[in-house]
Amino acid sequence: MQQTGFANQLQIAFRNGLGAPVLLLMLLAMLVVPLPPMALDVLFTFNISLSLVVLLAAVYVIRPLDFSMFPSVLLLTTLLRLALNVASTRVVLLHGHTGADAAGKVIESFGEFVIGGNYAVGLVVFAILVIINFVVVTKGANRVAEVSARFTLDALPGKQMAIDADLNAGLLTQEDASQRREEVRNEADFYGSMDGASKFVRGDAIAGIMILFINILGGLAIGMLQHNMALSDALRNYTLLTIGDGLVAQIPSLVISTATALIVTRVSSSKEDMGQQLMSQVLSDPRPLWITAGILGLMGVIPGMPNMVFLALAGVVGGLAYFLGRKGETEDEDELAEVAVPTERDNEELSWDDVHTVDVIGLEVGYRLIPLVDRGQGGELMAKIKGVRKKLSQELGFLIQPVHIRDNLDLPPNTYRISLLGVPVAEAEVFADRELAINPGRVFGSVQGIATKDPAFGLDAIWIEHAQRDQAQTMGYTVVDPSTVIATQLSQILHTHAHELLGHEEVQKLLDVLARSAPKLVEDLVPKALSLGAIVRVLQNLLEERIPLRDMRTIAETLAEHAPKSQDPGVLTAAARAALGRSIVQHINGMAPELAVITLDPTLEQLLLQSIQVAAEGGAGLEPGLADQLHQALANNTQQQEAANQPAVLLVPHSLRNWLARLVRHSIPGLHVLSYNEVPDDKQIKVVATVGQQLQAQGAA
Numbered sequence: 028m029q030q031t032g033f034a035n036q037l038q039i040a041f042r043n044g045l046g047a048p049v050l051l052l053m054l055l056a057m058l059v060v061p062l063p064p065m066a067l068d069v070l071f072t073f074n075i076s077l078s079l080v081v082l083l084a085a086v087y088v089i090r091p092l093d094f095s096m097f098p099s100v101l102l103l104t105t106l107l108r109l110a111l112n113v114a115s116t117r118v119v120l121l122h123g124h125t126g127a128d129a130a131g132k133v134i135e136s137f138g139e140f141v142i143g144g145n146y147a148v149g150l151v152v153f154a155i156l157v158i159i160n161f162v163v164v165t166k167g168a169n170r171v172a173e174v175s176a177r178f179t180l181d182a183l184p185g186k187q188m189a190i191d192a193d194l195n196a197g198l199l200t201q202e203d204a205s206q207r208r209e210e211v212r213n214e215a216d217f218y219g220s221m222d223g224a225s226k227f228v229r230g231d232a233i234a235g236i237m238i239l240f241i242n243i244l245g246g247l248a249i250g251m252l253q254h255n256m257a258l259s260d261a262l263r264n265y266t267l268l269t270i271g272d273g274l275v276a277q278i279p280s281l282v283i284s285t286a287t288a289l290i291v292t293r294v295s296s297s298k299e300d301m302g303q304q305l306m307s308q309v310l311s312d313p314r315p316l317w318i319t320a321g322i323l324g325l326m327g328v329i330p331g332m333p334n335m336v337f338l339a340l341a342g343v344v345g346g347l348a349y350f351l352g353r354k355g356e357t358e359d360e361d362e363l364a365e366v367a368v369p370t371e372r373d374n375e376e377l378s379w380d381d382v383h384t385v386d387v388i389g390l391e392v393g394y395r396l397i398p399l400v401d402r403g404q405g406g407e408l409m410a411k412i413k414g415v416r417k418k419l420s421q422e423l424g425f426l427i428q429p430v431h432i433r434d435n436l437d438l439p440p441n442t443y444r445i446s447l448l449g450v451p452v453a454e455a456e457v458f459a460d461r462e463l464a465i466n467p468g469r470v471f472g473s474v475q476g477i478a479t480k481d482p483a484f485g486l487d488a489i490w491i492e493h494a495q496r497d498q499a500q501t502m503g504y505t506v507v508d509p510s511t512v513i514a515t516q517l518s519q520i521l522h523t524h525a526h527e528l529l530g531h532e533e534v535q536k537l538l539d540v541l542a543r544s545a546p547k548l549v550e551d552l553v554p555k556a557l558s559l560g561a562i563v564r565v566l567q568n569l570l571e572e573r574i575p576l577r578d579m580r581t582i583a584e585t586l587a588e589h590a591p592k593s594q595d596p597g598v599l600t601a602a603a604r605a606a607l608g609r610s611i612v613q614h615i616n617g618m619a620p621e622l623a624v625i626t627l628d629p630t631l632e633q634l635l636l637q638s639i640q641v642a643a644e645g646g647a648g649l650e651p652g653l654a655d656q657l658h659q660a661l662a663n664n665t666q667q668q669e670a671a672n673q674p675a676v677l678l679v680p681h682s683l684r685n686w687l688a689r690l691v692r693h694s695i696p697g698l699h700v701l702s703y704n705e706v707p708d709d710k711q712i713k714v715v716a717t718v719g720q721q722l723q724a725q726g727a728a
Contacts, residue, residue: 054103057110061117064132070111071133071275077104078279078286085286092210095217097290098224104283105227108276112238115275119242119268120249134271149270153239153277160281161232168288169225175291176222178497179215185500186211188467189507200414221291231280235273242269316348385449386431387528390517395440396459399510400432408432411514419518423525424576425533430517443513447524453516455482457509461490464504472502483516526570534563541579552583556590561599568600572688574607581606597685601702608705615674615699621711624678624701625664628719631657632680639686654690657718661691664716665698676701678712 062070081100088094115134187208194204246265250256256264320341327337390412398404409432416427438444445453456479457463464474466487476489491499496506507515521528542549553559565586566576576582585606586599593599604611616622627635634653661677668675675698679687684702691698706712 051106054106054110057114061121062114064118067111067115067118068133070107070114074104074107074111074279075275075282077107078282082282082286082289085289088290091290092213092217094290095213097287098217098220101224101227101283101287104279105231108231108280109234112234112272112276115272116238116242119265119272120245134268134275136271149267149274153270153273156274156277156281157232157236160277160284161229161236164281164284164288165225165229165232168284168291169229171288172218172221172225172291176218178501179218182497182500183211183215185502185504185506188505189500193507193511200418218291221287225287225291232284235277235280239269239273242272313348313352316344316351320345320348386446387428387448388430388521389444389446389449390430390432390513391435391438391444391446392432393438393440393442394434394436396443396457396509397434399459399513406510407508408510408513411510412517415514415518415521419521419525422575422577423522423570424579425529425537427521428528445517445520447520447527452524453482453520455512455516457482457512458490459509460493462493462496462506462508463512464489464491464495464499464506467503467505470503474499474502474504482512483519526567529563529567529570531559531563534559534566537566537576537579538562538583541583545580545583548580548583548587552587552590556587557594557599561594561596562586564596565599565603568596569603569607572604572692574604574611578607578610601681601685605702605704608701609707611701612706612710615676620709621713622676622706623668623673623713623715624676625661625668625716625718626678626714627683628717631719632683635683635686636680639683658690658694660718661698662695664718665695668715669697673715674699677718678703678706 057070081097081104084094085097091097119134190204190207190211193207194201243266246269247258247261250261250265251258254261323337323341323344326332327334327341392400399406399408402409412430412432416430420427435444439456441456441458442454443457444451458477461476463479463481464476465481466489468486474489474491474495476491476495479488479490480486481488489499489504491506499506538549538553553562566582569576569582582603585603589599589602612622638650665675677687677691677698677700679700679702681702681704684700684705688700691700
């Protein structure tokens with residue numbers, strides 16, 4: 028009952044946040060309060076057990092970040108060893124003259140059993156352990172931690188840019204992006220902490236050497252001067268106690284140093300523990316084992332060599348190679364057996380099921396890109412395409428159709444093709460075994476690879492090896508995997524051609540959803556006021572002008588209001604734009620109270636209106652030379668606004684907006700064309716340029 032009560036009290040203390048302070052106070056008390064030999068035995072045994080637990084945790088951890096407490100654990104274990112060194116030193120110097128068991132059974136066992144009671148052997152063994160710990164393990168782990176911290180911190184901006192690129196491309200949600208940013212920050216903090224924590228291990232090794240010499244010299248002085256011991260007796264007693272004490276502390280120190288080296292040398296992207304990595308990377312191919320078995324067999328037949336040992340080991344290695352080879356063949360046979368054989372349908376009559384309709388959205392891949400779409404081989408393209416569809420559906424206001432993916436042996440092996448309604452719209456080459464380093468405009472070096480262009484935005488890029496990722500990110504490149512490249516271009520194409528994806532079925536679904544909250548509005552609109560085909564055309568016009576359909580209620584109310592006056596889709600589209608003016612302007616200019624605009628000279632406006640009227644009556648319309656000058660002037664003003672980091676907005680009369688929007692839609696994509704009635708009343712207008720003052724007005728043909 029008393030033990031149960033103590034355990035409960037201890038558990039309550041940890042829950043209340045008192046566990047760590049109490050533990051630290053206990054460690055500090057060990058530096059001051061004398062401990063009996065029995066307590067030293069318990070604490071030394073606990074220290075060895077704790078070091079083994081930490082080592083095994085480092086072996087079985089999947090990623091270094093999964094053991095993020097390791098730097099703090101490293102500090103606590105180091106403090107524990109140093110506190111035990113101080114406590115045992117006190118006991119050794121006070122009672123070492125009484126015999127080898129003065130500091131407890133653990134130290135006595137390490138002094139008598141491990142080194143056979145010979146302090147000369149003990150010194151050699153201790154020196155070897157110190158060299159292994161300090162020179163090999165600790166120094167190497169310290170260097171790896173330092174380099175990892177530097178490269179992780181240097182690559183931090185590039186990783187943040189890659190996350191932002193994935194978010195903008197629709198491959199990540201806001202929650203996923205926040206989680207990825209948190210992981211990047213945690214990784215930087217972890218490796219920065221490991222760089223400092225590795226100094227604890229190095230300092231602990233140095234302290235062990237100094238404590239050894241202090242104990243031996245201090246013990247000899249105390250034994251000979253205070254207890255009148257002979258030199259040989261004092262040397263034996265105090266040296267054996269000191270060596271035992273040193274070994275008891277040095278072995279856990281070596282174990283913790285090994286755990287530190289394992290943590291800092293692990294690959295963060297791995298999804299396997301160390302044992303699984305060893306099996307998958309070292310023992311996956313039987314050929315190295317066959318060669319090793321052959322070499323061991325040759326050494327086993329050389330006269331004078333330990334033949335039985337080499338031949339026996341050669342047999343074991345050869346048997347293991349044979350077993351791994353047979354296992355691989357069995358797995359290949361199982362995979363072949365699972366391949367489906369198409370059934371013959373020669374005797375069946377043809378039906379309408381044999382007439383295949385075109386896919387709304389199609390993606391064809393060459394045979395080397397099949398692993399990107401195969402989840403069984405770790406392909407992530409399917410999940411990223413789903414993320415693209417989800418993000419675009421939320422932005423545009425209607426459900427994007429599924430993407431039909433198939434392999435096409437007629438394509439080059441590394442090529443993919445995107446098609447809409449059965450017509451190819453894009454084709455590019457990617458390398459499934461490489462990553463694309465995109466130059467965002469400012470990099471601080473170059474990397475080796477295959478030069479190319481980013482398929483989505485045409486930026487300079489290089490296909491690099493996976494091992495060059497951190498180096499490229501450090502230089503400022505945005506590094507993405509092949510699946511992200513394909514998904515980003517698909518997102519850009521779907522956004523540009525969204526109006527082609529919207530059909531009667533999608534519009535009917537939008538009206539059905541709206542009818543749940545506004546049934547009377549939908550009832551009065553379709554089919555009383557407008558046909559479904561007319562609504563489809565209006566919504567396609569809005570999407571073509573990059574206006575989302577999220578505010579379907581406002582669009583439907585506007586169409587219901589203006590349908591009795593006109594059934595023309597162009598007129599209805601203009602009315603819907605005016606109703607959505609606040610949303611359109613906010614999308615262009617944000618929450619800024621002032622809107623910078625480009626206007627047309629009144630003379631030019633009149634000339635354009637006359638030209639449009641002449642063209643509508645069957646005339647020739649605008650003179651080509653004047654059209655070229657107008658286009659060039661608009662392009663120059665748009666470049667000036669973009670250089671000033673301001674949106675380019677052309678403000679024109681209502682009757683000119685549609686014509687000018689069609690003129691610049693594809694040739695000047697950065698220019699937004701608005702009519703006067705689309706600007707909210709509370710927005711202030713600032714004219715930054717007037718087009719037409721420098722043009723020589725020319726009459727219509």
